[in-house]
Structure formats: C-alpha cells, structure tokens
Amino acid sequence: MDQPVVVGVDGSEASLRAVDWAADEAALRGVPLHVVYASLWERYEHAVFPEGRKPASECLLTDVLAVAAAKRARARVPGLSVTTEVVPEGPVSVLRRAAHQAAALVLGSRGRGGAAELLLGSVCLAVAGRADAPVIVVRGDHDNRPGHRKSRPVVVGVPDHQADSDAVRFAFREAARRDAPVEAVRVWHRPVHEAPDHPRFTGESAQAHRRRAFEVLETGLRAPTEEQPDVEVRRRIVEGRARTVLPDASAEAALLVVGARQPHGRVASHIGRVTHAVLHHAACPVVVVPERP
Numbered sequence: 001m002d003q004p005v006v007v008g009v010d011g012s013e014a015s016l017r018a019v020d021w022a023a024d025e026a027a028l029r030g031v032p033l034h035v036v037y038a039s040l041w042e043r044y045e046h047a048v049f050p051e052g053r054k055p056a057s058e059c060l061l062t063d064v065l066a067v068a069a070a071k072r073a074r075a076r077v078p079g080l081s082v083t084t085e086v087v088p089e090g091p092v093s094v095l096r097r098a099a100h101q102a103a104a105l106v107l108g109s110r111g112r113g114g115a116a117e118l119l120l121g122s123v124c125l126a127v128a129g130r131a132d133a134p135v136i137v138v139r140g141d142h143d144n145r146p147g148h149r150k151s152r153p154v155v156v157g158v159p160d161h162q163a164d165s166d167a168v169r170f171a172f173r174e175a176a177r178r179d180a181p182v183e184a185v186r187v188w189h190r191p192v193h194e195a196p197d198h199p200r201f202t203g204e205s206a207q208a209h210r211r212r213a214f215e216v217l218e219t220g221l222r223a224p225t226e227e228q229p230d231v232e233v234r235r236r237i238v239e240g241r242a243r244t245v246l247p248d249a250s251a252e253a254a255l256l257v258v259g260a261r262q263p264h265g266r267v268a269s270h271i272g273r274v275t276h277a278v279l280h281h282a283a284c285p286v287v288v289v290p291e292r293p
Contacts, residue, residue, distance in 0.1 A: 034098070036087065221235075
C-alpha cells in the first residue's frame with residue numbers, strides 16, 4: 001500500500017484546518033489518510049505554558065478527537081480511506097515516529113494552549129526539519145481543494161549546498177499534481193566587507209554575485225526540470241536575506257517549500273533561521289523537506 005498522508009490533531013481549530021488540508025492532499029496523491037492523536041498533548045502544552053489554561057479533562061484523553069477528525073475528513077472527501085490512531089505519549093515523539101511511514105506529515109500552525117503563536121515552537125518547530133517525511137504546516141487561509149489550486153505557484157527556495165535538492169524535487173512534484181507553476185527563488189546577499197558604501201564594492205562585484213546565484217539556480221533546477229518537463233518554471237534571483245524574501249514570496253503562493261539539513265551524525269537540536277522565519281511568517285502553508293546528507 002502507498003504511504004499515507006498523516007495528520008496530527010489536538011482538537012484546536014488549526015488542527016481541524018490541517019485535517020481538511022490533509023484530506024485534500026491525500027485525495028490529490030491517491031493515498032489513504034491517517035489521523036494521529038497524541039493523548040498527552042494537553043499535558044505537554046501545560047508543561048510548556050503553565051500560565052495558560054488548565055489541561056483538558058481526562059475524558060479528552062480518548063479517541064474522541066481522532067474519530068471526530070476522521071469523520072470530518074470523510075465528509076470533505078467522500079470515499080477517502082481514513083484510519084485513526086491514539087497514542088498515550090507526548091506529541092513530538094508520536095509525530096516524528098508517525099512520519100517514518102508517511103508520504104507527508106500535516107500539522108496545524110497553532111495549538112490548544114493560551115500562547116498559540118508560541119506553541120508553534122513547542123510542537124511544529126520540534127518536528128519540522130527533524131522528521132523523516134516532509135512536514136506541511138498549514139498557515140494562511142488558502143484552500144487545498146481542486147478548484148482552488150490552479151494559478152497559485154509552488155514557491156521553493158533553491159539552496160546552494162547541493163545540486164540535487166529534495167526540497168526542489170518535492171516542489172516540482174507538488175506543482176505537477178496541482179497543474180501549477182514552480183517559482184524557484186535563489187536569494188543572494190553581499191558579504192559584509194562589500195557593503196554598498198564600501199570602496200571595494202563595485203557594480204562588477206555585484207554582477208559576479210548575481211552570476212553565481214544564477215549558476216546555483218540553474219544547477220539546482222537541472223534534474224527536477226528533466227523529471228517534470230511539463231511544469232512551468234519561473235526563475236527569480238533576489239538580493240536580500242532568505243528569511244525575509246521567502247515569506248514575502250509566499251503571499252500569492254499555494255505552498256512554500258524549504259529544505260532542512262541535519263548536522264552530520266546527530267539529530268539537530270533546532271532548525272535553521274530561514275525555516276524558523278517562514279514557519280512563523282509565511283502567508284501560505286509551509287513544507288519543510290528533509291534533505292539527504
């Protein structure tokens with residue numbers, strides 16, 4: 001059987017939107033949907049934010065939320081195969097383990113705690129970039145149903161650390177599924193010693209940086225364009241910082257895709273500044289794709 005799309009639920013409004021998105025994504029891929037509820041989620045949040053509202057009553061530590069989420073998914077996509085799982089553990093370990101056998105892991109951008117925006121750091125940020133599957137964090141108010149997908153591009157940040165990026169490949173596959181264009185963005189910035197008012201910085205030096213950015217962009221797009229020749233590609237080379245350029249580019253995007261690397265030989269204890277910024281500020285769903293070493 002094909003790997004399912006997995007969605008983590010906690011009963012919040014954001015997780016219900018994640019269920020809708022995940023159901024549409026599963027239907028788009030032609031795979032089942034698997035709903036996961038970590039039944040210690042409320043206790044986890046209370047430990048992180050003890051000043052927030054008290055944990056939900058013990059009656060919520062059942063399969064009620066998972067069953068309700070599955071019912072919602074089936075109502076949204078009739079005929080969709082949906083399974084549920086309730087695990088008596090904290091959400092981070094449960095979600096990371098569920099990602100082992102997932103085509104993608106879908107999460108809401110907020111949780112049930114009083115400090116909703118900060119809770120992104122306690123769950124999503126602890127999972128994104130450390131899971132074995134792409135993690136889709138549902139942000140913005142975009143709709144993932146068929147009639148709403150076309151025209152919005154899939155935006156992807158093209159890295160310079162490797163020619164064959166899993167994030168770029170993922171973006172092209174998602175664009176092909178949606179019959180949408182890819183907007184490939186390569187961001188460059190001037191080194192500190194080449195500030196605009198520095199005597200060593202000249203127009204020729206700026207052109208050299210742009211040429212290098214163009215070469216990186218073309219190298220990163222070579223394999224994906226060969227694999228998906230029918231996908232329209234829009235190339236953008238932008239001077240600035242990726243952590244501000246990419247959130248700005250997300251305003252009209254269907255998805256914003258970024259790659260995440262882990263230090264060699266150990267699990268990363270935190271995500272990079274770019275991923276952190278887009279997860280907090282993007283205007284559309286963000287996909288964090290683990291990059292192979």
